[in-house]
Every structure is written in structure tokens, then in C-alpha cells.
Amino acid sequence: MSKSRIRGFSHERDLARKLWDHGLAVIRAPASGSKTKHLLYPDIVIIYKGKTAAIEVKTMKKTRTLYIEAYQVKKLLEFADRAGGEAYVAVKVVGTGEWIFMPISKLEKTTNGNYKLKKEILQEGLKLEAFVSIMKGVRKLTEFKS
């Protein structure tokens, strides 16, 4: 396994642990991720009292436009649809240590059929506490929408 892959898992563990400590049910997918798998796992699945979020985890050194491959978006949407939940991208900006959550609906299609999340939009993403509030039903996603 590559060094960046291992580092990716340690960020996933960090996120899973933070969300668990906020009282949510959290499960990470098995490490052996491959594009050709039969089952489509998100990186992390969060459930709270019947509400599900399927999450793709990304890291970046500092805030920039994020590119996501089409198969990863498809995977998230398929899982979220079956679960009856929402799909998010969680981005860790390693420099600040902060996690930002973006609903998948904020992604834009690129000319080659993949997806991107523009830097300006990413900067308006939900912080971890806001995301937890939404999962717990304390606040609504629409409160955060511009």
C-alpha cells in the first residue's frame, strides 16, 4: 500500500473517531478498496436515529478546487439512495486540521465527465460541528445553504 494511501486511512480514522465522540454511529469501509469491487462502499457511513450520511473522504494541504472521479460520485449516490440518506464529501485541509463537509449536490460536472468542487464553494462548507448538528436534527442543511 502506498504511503499516501496509508496516510489517507489515518485521516479517515481521525474523522470516524471525532464523529463517534459526538455520539453518532460511524463505520469505516474495509481498507481493500478497488474500483472493480462488486459492492460500492463509501469511505465512511454515519447513522443517527434513522438518518444516514454516505461520505467520501478527501485530504488536501490547503484549500483548493477539488476533483472527484465519476465512479466515486456514482458509488456515493447508489449507497445513499439505497440507505435513504444523503451523500457528502468530507475534506480535511491538513494545514488547518479542519474538516469541511459538502453535500454532493454542490459538485459541478467537468468537461471530461468527472466532478469538481470549486475552491470558493469549498470555503463555504460545513464545519464538523455544523455537520453533526444537521445529523442530529438540531439544525437544518438549508440554514447553511447560500
Next chain:
Amino acid sequence: MSKSRIRGFSHERDLARKLWDHGLAVIRAPASGSKTKHLLYPDIVIIYKGKTAAIEVKTMKKTRTLYIEAYQVKKLLEFADRAGGEAYVAVKVVGTGEWIFMPISKLEKTTNGNYKLKKEILQEGLKLEAFVSIMKGVRKLTEFKS
């Protein structure tokens, strides 16, 4: 990793795949299970349109009374409580290749504080198709209760 551990994972994958093929959202826990982990993962989590099942996977060569350690039951219940779902034990009887699902409420406490599922009760467990029907809301668990 021990041979029986590896075999256990292959049975988990078999179950996850079968349930996915029935249209449910399914996620397996990471392989690195240890009793001292901070997060409490069930072996498999299943979600369908807001309904969650946290599942502990067991295998046996032929139907017999099953013993389950207290920490595994605690783990399942904690996850199911946060998720707002149900907890089950899924048992594969390797000889027949069949999966049996039992709600955690069917477990009995042993004198040493662990749990058991009596052979006679296990034989009355839900088959995979019945379990899927319950998850999909087509049938109710009470229909199957003796």
C-alpha cells in the same frame, strides 16, 4: 492473521454481497478488529430507506447452541442505539450454506455474564429472504416471532 479469522472474513464478504444483491445498502467493518478499539463496529451494517441493522457475524459447522461474548453484544447495542436501528446475530451454518438471522433480544445471559443462543431457538431464526423482507418493510418481524 489466523486461518479461521481469514475464513470468517470470507463468510462476511459472502453475506455482504448477498444482501447488496437484494438491493440493501451494506457496509463491512475494517478487518483490524480488536477488543480495545475506541470505536465499536458491528461486523456488517445494513441500511434500507432509513432502517438500520447492526450485525454480528458467526459461523458454525452445524446448528448448535451459540455463545457470544458480552463485549460483542454491548458493541452491537451501542451502535444500534445510536443509529436508531435493530441489532442481529447472523449465523452461517457452513454445512448447509444457509444464513440465519436472530434479533439480539433472543439471546440469553449465561451465568458468567456472556450470552448464548440456544440451538432450538436458532433453528427458528429468519432465513436470508425473510430478513430482507423485514428490512424492506414488506413483512414485519412480529410475523416471525413465536
